[in-house]
Amino acid sequence: MFENVLSTMIFLPVLAGLVLLMLPISQCAARRLGLAATIIILILGIRLAFGFSGAGGMEFSEVREILPTLGIQYSLGIDGISLFVLLTSALLFPLVFLVMTNQTKGCYGNLLIAQGTMAGAICATDLILFYIFWELMLLPIFFMIGIYGGPKKLPATIKIMLYTVAGSLLMLAAILYLGVAYHSQFGHWSFSAANLANLTLGGTAAVLAFAGFMLAFAIKIPLFPLHTWLPDAYTEAPPTATFVLSAIMAKIGVYAVIRFVIPTFEVEFARYALLLACSGVIGMIYCGIAAIGQKDIKRLLAFSSASHMGIIALGVFCMNIQALTGTLFQIVAHATSTGILFLFVGMLEERMGSREISDLGGIARKAPVFAFFFAIAMLASVGLPGTSGFIGEFLIILGAIKFNTAIGVLAGTTLIIGVCYMLWMFQRVFFEKSNERTSSFKDLTPIEALAFLPVILLILIMGIYPQPFIAKIEPAAKEQIASLLPAVQVANYTVLPKGQVSEHK
Amino acid sequence: MNCDIVPIIPLGIVGLGAVILMMLAAFEKIHLEVAAVFSMCVFALAFVMQLLPTGPSDMAPYSELFRGMLVTNGFTKVAALIILACGFFTAMSSTSYFRQNSFCTLEFYCLLIFSVWGMLLLTMARELITVFISLEIFSLCIYVLVGYNRRSATSAEAVLKYLMLGAFAGSFFTMGTALVYGAVRSTGFAAIATFIAENGFLETPALVGGVFFILFAFLFKIAAFPFHAWVIDVYDGASVPVTGFMATALKTAIFAVLVNFLSLDAGLKGAWLDILFYITVFTLFAGNLIAIGQSNLKRMLAASGIVHTGYLLIAVIAVGDNALSGNIILFYLAAYAASTLGIFASLSYLGGQDEKRCSFDDFKGLAKVRPYSAAAITVFLLSMAGIPPTAGFMGKFYIITTAFQSGQALLAVLGIVSSILSMWYYLRLIIAMYFHEANEPFEIEASPFAPICTLILAACVFAIGLYPMVI
């Protein structure tokens, strides 16, 4: 079972989910089944983490020819880039099944399918395979929002579906173009990312293909002008779906940029990095400011998540080791913090039937443990030193300043923007007097507290002693940067902020 | 001569079956369902025979029979297989359909088999008049099938339109044939090919004109852009199983012959390439725009059929010398046939009396009432939309790749764009089925046939999708 652990991690949840959807079993049994499946995945993930050497390059690879005539392979593998994204999802999913106790059976089933397909998208190293999983992982979300979503679910569903499908189909076109280009250049078919990286592309076609990829990923992340689906989708979705979207799926967008776009389109990437970085930073500020105006706590968190994704994406486009490592680190950090924030909101909704900030208040008195956990997650998301959020944001800001002073300074403002809406929300929800709605709020049960504890601890550990994580991330990041470097020199970006020369490099 | 007979054994079987059934029908000896089963058996038998290796014809591609009138090769064989399968499933689903709609007689199945016979002949035809005759054979049958419900004014009107326009196109075809004959003093494809090879295509105006007329007729039959309007009405007017049959088998046959005809000679195709390009683009987008506007499911499917014609035309354009291209058309046709037949099969038992469940509204909340049917329909729709790992995805995948390969990048991208548009109406049905509450669900007493048929086809959608991977 362990020699092809990745396949197991992909297909076990999918099968479990399908079984769960087909069989007429009770909601509670469904939850237990899902919990069991996810815990198996978690165990596998932990073994994976310890088996992972972090020397750089793919590990646990599995390659099978599935369409030799077109060189399409079923090839999986993980490296420092994908490892932690995979582990994060493996870690967070059991949590959902533990704390989200009264979701419907269908929700649980879709959740499992989502986990499996996302794992596939994370592990796939063949572009066609990746595309297949990339499309599939949207379907469970689509059904979750559409079937179990809130009152305004339909527009939200349609929006997210059309956006993402449009993006991914254009990506498909780009992928096929790459494949054909590879065939014409090397005489045989292949869609494996490693091979396509050797392509020598140029001209408008390359730019268009690049655009195809970036569009798909930018929609998923989402980058600034394409973010409009996000608030509605996040708000209308059931808590579980929101959790999946924010914690893992958005990250896969960033991950895919690093994994597939950078090695293949060095030149185009370097050329348009500035533009993309701008959109990232603008999105960060825009959504951050928009968050302050929200009345619905979930919507506020949605905007905050979008804002953070902006800065995470920025880290990719800065094209230096600090920023990239920071991004990869922040992917995990943000997944954990925002993920459980959304879970907490889900619990609030479950227990008090309202997400309106004005309806809440004084919860800190009623539920100190809940408030304490929430506060830690919140502080991580505003990047307080000592929590995981700080390391990532600090590295990204550092890298951004190296990349371009103005963007770096703007990126810095996340320190302020984030804290504004978060404190505002925290004050209204947790402080002040409790009203008749919140006075009945029950604190976390010991089980739930124990369920959340690992994640909380992870947040703190990653803030206090991040080096072990970074040590596994950095080599992979180095490779990416190394592959970019010539192109960067071509695009001759300033290696240092203006007014500074480096006797020291 | 023996080796001439062997490849057309399936043809013989089908023809024989048709005749026998007609005899039986004449004496009202058997029950409807029996007739259905009988025709299913005929198709199944022919299918099996078709699968069997038939002598030398496998070795020699374009091996000619009857002095170059017919031909069998891998291409025609697979096309024939698809058509037979279509016939089989149509017969299967129509049994359930006629449980609720009582205008069926035994002749229905005869006509079905006869039309299949014509189609089989068409796929093999290597000679213009043979083409014409086989074209007319199944056209006539299908005219009748469309208008089979004599009590319904709409179907009568549908058949009128179809007949008028069909005959119109047919006459164009004959005229074209006449001109070609005039130019090359023969109507055999081989002769035409050699003629073009000798004195070029554009040099002889009669030939150009003739080919133009012929293509006109073909494009009409496959409902490409300027001649697409009739499809909507005819599909709407015809009864559900017939519509499914037309949408799949007919299209397969015509495309088979179209490809045969266009691949006569590079020059012949090259001359029409630009025109075909624009026709394709317009077909894609016209189809999408019409489909988005529809509120009736059958009409929507008809319009989406136009879009799929567009994709197939992309393939036709892109078909070149490379390994993929010939078969991708058949692959796409198979994928399309599976999902379309599947939807029509499910419609034929969900439709109820006089197809009263036809608009999107009627499908609201179906997932609650009949979860499995809804799931199956979802699968078919996703396949049509080209979501992996269904058949539709692989089909699109092949077509787009080929288009890129033959340098038609623009066409490929436009194809992708149109499939983005098509998400719109496919999703719409899914949303109606899943995300809305049911309004007055009515129960249907369904015979097991159509549901089984739906199930098999749903399986087929995945099978065809994964087929390239397993070999």
Place this chain on the structure above:
Amino acid sequence: MIIDYLVLSIILFCLGIVGVISRRNVFTVFMAIELMLNAANLAFIALSRLHESMDGQVLAMLVMAVAAAEAALALAVVILLHKHTGKLDTNVFSLLKG
């Protein structure tokens, strides 16, 4: 000499097209279609003459046969329609608006 026949057939063909497009009475339309088919037949015959081979004439025969079948079906449809709506004017058939 031969060219005249061809010109004639083309003219007939075009007349047929015009008829199909312009006339509204179902009968007229079908007659126009027959006209087109026969134009084709004329062309066949003339060309077979030109080529001094019998193929063309055989083809003409086949086409006639098919045309006859088609005509029969067409008449049946016309009768059916007349049952439904007492008219034969194509404009009244507007149940299907496509």
Place this chain on the structure above:
Amino acid sequence: MMEQSTAYLVLIPLLPLAGALLIGLLHLGSSRVGNTLSEKAIGILACIAPLITFLFAVKVFFDLRGLPVEARHLSQQVFTWFKVGELDISMGFFADPLSSLMLVFVTFTGTLIHIYSIGYMAGDETYPKFFAYLNLFLGSMLILVLGDGPVVMFVGWEGVGLCSYLLISYYSDDRSNVLAGNKAFIVNRIGDLGFVLGMAFLFWAIGGSGFDYVSLKANAHLLQPATITLVCLLLFVGATGKSAQIPLYVWLPDAMAGPTPVSALIHAATMVTAGVYMVARFSFLYSMVPAVGLVVAWTGILTALVSAIYGMYQDDIKKILAYSTVSQLGYMFAGVGLAAYSAGIFHVFTHAFFKALLFLGAGAVIYALHHEQNIWKMGGLKSKLPTTYKTMLIGSLALAGCPPFSGFFSKDEILYSALASGHTGIWLVGVLVAGMTAYYTFRMIFVVFHGKPRDQKIYDHAHEPPAVMTLPLIILAIGALFAGFLNLPAIFGGGQAVSHWLAPSLAEHHPTGSHSTELIAIGASVVAFAIGITIAWRKFGSKAEAPVFTGFANFAYHTFRINELYDLLLVRPYKAFGSAIGNSSNCCRSATSGFTRSTWLSG
């Protein structure tokens, strides 16, 4: 790990953090299974960590004494914090004379205030939570002081900010308190942005080869002047945020919403002086760009002036002290700005004593009067609260700069160096502010303790607080009385012990002024003090009633309406814009839904 002798450095911040964790867990546990420990036990538990850290601080001090002057620093790398490319940050601690001085008084006052809080917070329903926060604060403050590089310092920097937020909004039922907390945190974050950017620029300039103070100091000569200016200014922005200078001082007065011991510890003695400490830390940069120093100095002295003006008109006892804190911080910045780092730090040192003392005294008064803070409801409390009165008197004299109290020497040091380095403007303003300080301090003393009781009922209920609260007052009073002598200038035959002690860790050049200038400086400040106190006595000495402010006084009473201005210019537009965007996405959503309703829901 370096040599074994420094292995205990990490314990200094670790102990209070551990205490915080322990008490916090106790609190969370108690929330579920009822109170597990009595208040007393909790209080004592909370006081252990600070006490031990104080002992460690003393040990650090003597260890450093033991070393030769130029080699006076201990450091300890605990582990590599994070290392990416050329960026290599290690979680390391670093003690040199400067930090040891800070260490000593932070732990000292910290311990006292912990003890004081046992009495003050008695009966509070979330008693353990308070001490958890207090310990957490102490831990972060010590990280700030001991951090061996800017990044580690930043951890403490943000940590204290967080604790300040938590403690300001401690009485979280009242919205205004929470808002004050938010304000503090957000304003501090604005400063922190400056800090982070400063760090970033510094790193890309010379951070490649080691990003701790030692190597930065070693490589400082490689910097372009432009870079230094940029970095120094950015860091100073951070300082203004943390130490409540113009334009970011607005949060400190609101911060008085927190419990009084918090005001004493965080918002008077320790945290707010972090900015000064940071500037002194980077003295090796600031000393290279006198222009920036001048900016710092002027910002400081103007802050001092403005807040002194506010202080003269406040009627809330804590507000008065708050503004006086801001004003004293201004002095400190004036000092460090003029490259008289030791003077500035020395003022930090003395200020810690007398301001903590005053706040605790005020706390005692408030406690005695059952949380009455308006000085116009007090009066004649001299007899009721003798100990408090005496100690606070000492504190006030120190604050007002009356020789020979500690405040006099430290403040005079600053003013003298301003005069000697030829910045007469700064000096004049400084002297003026000294007068005003004396005025508002004794206005408070006279109104609160002298004259007739204004509210008899409150007066009757007043009672001397318990020993656990008065004892710290007395200890601090002694400190406030004698701390000045540690840095006795030469003119009084002193050896400027503190300055010399600090010399190795600061890059300052002592102004060479003649005795005459020194005498002028002293004379001026003494005169200013005298004038201030006499006016105060005239107006409030015997009996005075709550004044009705008009014109300028009213304007000053409302602190020049700066808060309203900020609200109008920054906060409101920001929120409006935010909700505008939010609604815009709403309306585009509704557009979509309308659209979809037309095409989809129909289907």
